[in-house]
Amino acid sequence: MDEEQRAILLESATRFPTPEGVKLSYGTSGFRADASILSSTVFRVGILAALRSLKTQSVIGLMITASHNEVSDNGIKIADPSGGMLTQEWEPFADTLANAIDAQDLVRLIVEFAKKENIPFGGVHSAQVLLGRDTRPSGESLMEAARQGINSIVGAVAIDMGVLTTPQLHWMVRGRNKGMKASEPDYYEQLSNSFGCLMDLIPKEMAALAMDEKLTVDGANGVGGEKLEELKKLLNGLVIQVRNDGKEGGVLNEGVGADYVQKEKVVPCSFGPNDVGLRCASLDGDADRLVYFHVLSKSNNKIDLVDGDKILSLFALYIKEQLGILTKKEDEEVNNDYRVRLGVVQTAYANGASTDYLKHLGLEVIFTHTGVKYLHEKAAEYDIGIYFEANGHGTILFSEHFVCWLEAKKNELASISTDLEMQKAALRLLAVSNLINQAVGDALSGLLLVEAILRHMGWSIQKWSELYQDLPSRQLKVKVADRTAVITANAETVVVKPPGLQEAINAETAKYPQGRSFIRPSGTEDVIRVYAEASTQESADSLAKSVAQHVDHFLGFGSS
Incomplete structure (x- = not known):
C-alpha cells in the first residue's frame, strides 16, 4: 500500500469517529445496533467490502438492513462472491476493524491485514461493490457512509442498487460473478418465468381443483411488500393481496412480520376475523424469512402456524417425488447410473416431529450449529441440499x-424416451433450481415455490399443516456470569462443560414422554438459551423450567 492510499484512508476515516463505549461484533447477520451509532461501523465495512473485492477479484455486496429488528435499529453485512455470507475467516478482522479506536489505528490495521492477505492495490483489477438498503429511514445516510468507505480505497467502485430486499442483493452478487445479467428486473423475470414453468407442469387433475384461492401476504411494513407488488404483476395463475406494505402508515416489524408471527403465534396487524381459514403468509422486514399461517377463529387472534420446518418438509417431499420419477428403472433406454445425494439440514431447534417426518420419508437428515452460515455450508455438500430454520429462513442448493x-438428462429424455412423466420431472427440478434463490434464504422465491407445490399437490394450507403435528416446546433464557463456561458438541445438543450438567439434563428429560432438551450459550449476551419439547405443553414447560434451574445452579451468579 503506497503513501497516497494511506493518506486517503487517514483523511476519510477522521470523518467517522467511533462512538465511545461501544463494542460491536460481526455475527451471522453482520453488525447490528441502534442506527444512531452505526456510521463509523458502516464506513469501515465499506472499506472491508472493497478489500474483499480486491482479494477475490470479484463483485462483492454490501446490504444495509436490520431484518426483523425494530425500525430504530439498522445494520450492515457483506455478501461474498458466491452470494452467500462473508467468509468466517474474515469475521475476526471485521470485528477488529469496527472497533479500531481511531483513524491512525484503523489505517495501521488495514495495512497489516492487506500485507498478510496479499491484497493487490493499484493492479489491473479494481474493486466493485454493490450497495443495497431496506426501507429504514436511516438507510440513506448509512448508505453514504458505506460509499465513502468504499471510495477511500483507490480504484474501488460503489454501485448503488437502491432499495432492495436482502435476498435480491445476494442474488445480484452471485449472478454477476457468474457472468449473468443480474439487475432487479432480471430477478423478477427469472422468478416469474420459473414459476410459470412449474405452473404449466401441474398435473391436469390437480389444476382442475379449486387452486384459484387468493394468497394474503403480510409485508411487515418493509421492503418485501413493496417488491412483491412489483413481482405479482408478472405472475399468471396466482392472486396475491399484500397487506402491511408500508404505505398505510404502519411501522416496520411492529406487530407484523414473520418473526412476530412465528414467535407470538397470533395474527399480525391488518388481519382478523374475516380471514378465518384463508391461506396467509408473512415476510420479515428485509424479506429473507417466510412463514405461513391461517386464522383459526373469529373470536380470538390465534393462528395455526406453518413454520420453516413445514416449508422444508413440503420442499423435501416434492423434490423426493420428482427425483423418484426421474430415476425410476422402467425405461431401459434411459441411463440411470447416477445416484443423486439429497440431504436435509436442520438445527437442534427444529421441532422433533419434523425430523421424525423427514426420516420417515427416507431422507438423510443432518444437524449443524445454529446459524444460517452453518446450514448453508453443510447443504452445499449435497447434489441437492435443503435447509430451513423454524423461523422461516432457508433455501435449496443445487450443485x-x-x-x-439434469440438463443432459432432460435432453436425453426428450430424444429417446416416451415417458412424459420423467421428462416433466426433469423440467420441474430445473425450474425449481432457477426459481429458488441459491445465494440465501428468500421469502419471495420461497413463497412462489410453496404456491406452485401446493397447486401441484392440490393441497389447501390446512392439508399442508397436517403433514405432522408439532411437539409442544418452550424456550427460556438464563442469565449467567459467563456464557463461555458452556461448551457444547454434536451440533449444540450435548454439553461438554461444565461437567455434570449434561447428566442433569438427561435425568430431567427422561421423566417426560417424547422429552428432548438442550442448552446453548447466546452469541451476543451472557445468557444460556434453554430449549425443551415434550408430548404436552405442560410437560415442555416443566422440562424447560427444570433444565433452567440446573443451568442456574451450575452457572448462575450464585454458583461458585
Whole structure:
C-alpha cells in the first residue's frame, strides 16, 4: 500500500469517529445496533467490502438492513462472491476493524491485514461493490457512509442498487460473478418465468381443483411488500393481496412480520376475523424469512402456524417425488447410473416431529450449529441440499454437477424416451433450481415455490399443516456470569462443560414422554438459551423450567 492510499484512508476515516463505549461484533447477520451509532461501523465495512473485492477479484455486496429488528435499529453485512455470507475467516478482522479506536489505528490495521492477505492495490483489477438498503429511514445516510468507505480505497467502485430486499442483493452478487445479467428486473423475470414453468407442469387433475384461492401476504411494513407488488404483476395463475406494505402508515416489524408471527403465534396487524381459514403468509422486514399461517377463529387472534420446518418438509417431499420419477428403472433406454445425494439440514431447534417426518420419508437428515452460515455450508455438500430454520429462513442448493447432469438428462429424455412423466420431472427440478434463490434464504422465491407445490399437490394450507403435528416446546433464557463456561458438541445438543450438567439434563428429560432438551450459550449476551419439547405443553414447560434451574445452579451468579 503506497503513501497516497494511506493518506486517503487517514483523511476519510477522521470523518467517522467511533462512538465511545461501544463494542460491536460481526455475527451471522453482520453488525447490528441502534442506527444512531452505526456510521463509523458502516464506513469501515465499506472499506472491508472493497478489500474483499480486491482479494477475490470479484463483485462483492454490501446490504444495509436490520431484518426483523425494530425500525430504530439498522445494520450492515457483506455478501461474498458466491452470494452467500462473508467468509468466517474474515469475521475476526471485521470485528477488529469496527472497533479500531481511531483513524491512525484503523489505517495501521488495514495495512497489516492487506500485507498478510496479499491484497493487490493499484493492479489491473479494481474493486466493485454493490450497495443495497431496506426501507429504514436511516438507510440513506448509512448508505453514504458505506460509499465513502468504499471510495477511500483507490480504484474501488460503489454501485448503488437502491432499495432492495436482502435476498435480491445476494442474488445480484452471485449472478454477476457468474457472468449473468443480474439487475432487479432480471430477478423478477427469472422468478416469474420459473414459476410459470412449474405452473404449466401441474398435473391436469390437480389444476382442475379449486387452486384459484387468493394468497394474503403480510409485508411487515418493509421492503418485501413493496417488491412483491412489483413481482405479482408478472405472475399468471396466482392472486396475491399484500397487506402491511408500508404505505398505510404502519411501522416496520411492529406487530407484523414473520418473526412476530412465528414467535407470538397470533395474527399480525391488518388481519382478523374475516380471514378465518384463508391461506396467509408473512415476510420479515428485509424479506429473507417466510412463514405461513391461517386464522383459526373469529373470536380470538390465534393462528395455526406453518413454520420453516413445514416449508422444508413440503420442499423435501416434492423434490423426493420428482427425483423418484426421474430415476425410476422402467425405461431401459434411459441411463440411470447416477445416484443423486439429497440431504436435509436442520438445527437442534427444529421441532422433533419434523425430523421424525423427514426420516420417515427416507431422507438423510443432518444437524449443524445454529446459524444460517452453518446450514448453508453443510447443504452445499449435497447434489441437492435443503435447509430451513423454524423461523422461516432457508433455501435449496443445487450443485453445478447435478444441474449439468439434469440438463443432459432432460435432453436425453426428450430424444429417446416416451415417458412424459420423467421428462416433466426433469423440467420441474430445473425450474425449481432457477426459481429458488441459491445465494440465501428468500421469502419471495420461497413463497412462489410453496404456491406452485401446493397447486401441484392440490393441497389447501390446512392439508399442508397436517403433514405432522408439532411437539409442544418452550424456550427460556438464563442469565449467567459467563456464557463461555458452556461448551457444547454434536451440533449444540450435548454439553461438554461444565461437567455434570449434561447428566442433569438427561435425568430431567427422561421423566417426560417424547422429552428432548438442550442448552446453548447466546452469541451476543451472557445468557444460556434453554430449549425443551415434550408430548404436552405442560410437560415442555416443566422440562424447560427444570433444565433452567440446573443451568442456574451450575452457572448462575450464585454458583461458585
